[in-house]
Amino acid sequence: MTYQNLKLELDGRIARVTLARGDKLNPLDWSTVKELKAVVARIEAAPGIDFVLLTGEGRSFSAGGDLDGYIRLYRDPAAFQAFLDDFFAMLTGIEKARAIWIAAVNGVCVAGGIELLLACDMGVAAESAKIGDGHLNFGQLPGAGGSQRLPRAIGLLRAKHLMLTGELLDARTAERWGLVTKVVPDADLMAAAGAWIAGMSAKSAVGLAGAKRLANLTLDTPYEEGLRREIAFVHRYATTEPDATEGLVAFKEKRAPRFGTPRKD
Known part of the structure; x- marks a missing residue:
């Protein structure tokens, strides 16, 4: 199967998923969400894949939704509901998957991007990463589980701070708050995630x-x-x-x- 918006590489027990629209900051538009949903199902059905490394191409993990696409969806309530259902199914699929999903956060991770991060099991961030909710900066609300996963991850007060202010945290602050568990130099991001996988590979x-x-x-x-x-x-x-x-x-x-x-x- 070929994908238009992402890359999938299978290497033994490891699947590498890269959002591949770096020129657009890797938006989570409907077509990308559908591809991610298909990839989640494909990986879950594949015997022997125990780890998934998820990252973004270029200078962004994901800057969230495609605003022009949202405007079109808002004018078609049935289509917008179908999009939300696909987004929900994709993130829930990651959360409940047998495989361990590791987010390697490079650059901007905001709105739908943070919702994707929160669905993963572990997160490592590059020092240049900026992480936040950001929906209200454009009059939007989180609709892919962010309002529920964020308080569970970092506590209610901090979650409301990020949701209400739209502030983007630097990587070190995001680590202190519990959005990721490690921060490394940009050049070491993929190696750090790979080291986690290598360590876990020795386990059952x-x-x-x-x-x-x-x-x-x-x-x-x-x-x-x-x-x-x-x-x-x-x-x-x-x-x-x-x-x-x-x-x-x-x-x-x-x-x-x-x-x-x-x-x-």
């Missing part, structure tokens, strides 16, 4: 997916129910997944674990 793929799933319970599950679901999930994992036993045996035998091998007993 089933365990990684399970840890992501458990953490995501906090998004929509009451506390006590989440605790009960954790117990049920971990019981099933420990008693049915070979990697759980292999990790303990490897520790006991003072060797590196060999995850992904079938249970012998």
Whole structure:
């Protein structure tokens, strides 16, 4: 499958997704959202892809929506609803995916761009990155989950500050606030994300997916129910997944674990 607005590279356990309209600051227009939605589904269906590295071409991760496109969509309520549904499905797909999605934030990350970042599991930013909400700077509101994911990520007061002021944070401030977990020199951005993947590649793929799933319970599950679901999930994992036993045996035998091998007993 060929894409007009992004690039997809598959390399073993890693998929690299690059928004490829750098001349336009990588807008998240409807066609791009549809392509991203298709890529999310393709990666999720592909066996053996455990990590996705997401970035933008040129000097922007993504500056958000295509304003001219929005004007046209606003005049067609049914089409605008379909666009919002596709955007929701794409971001929710990333959030709930088995694979670990890592955002490598280069340059401007605003409006729809921050909504895309917030759906990912981890984020590293280049020192030159600028990250914020920015919707109200143009009389808009977040419509792809930003108003819900942002307070969960950085707290209600800081989220309202970004939404109401439209301020763009520098990379170091974004790190302190919890929008990304690491800031590196621009030239080291992709290497830093790659180092995260290399470290996680030594871990159990089933365990990684399970840890992501458990953490995501906090998004929509009451506390006590989440605790009960954790117990049920971990019981099933420990008693049915070979990697759980292999990790303990490897520790006991003072060797590196060999995850992904079938249970012998």
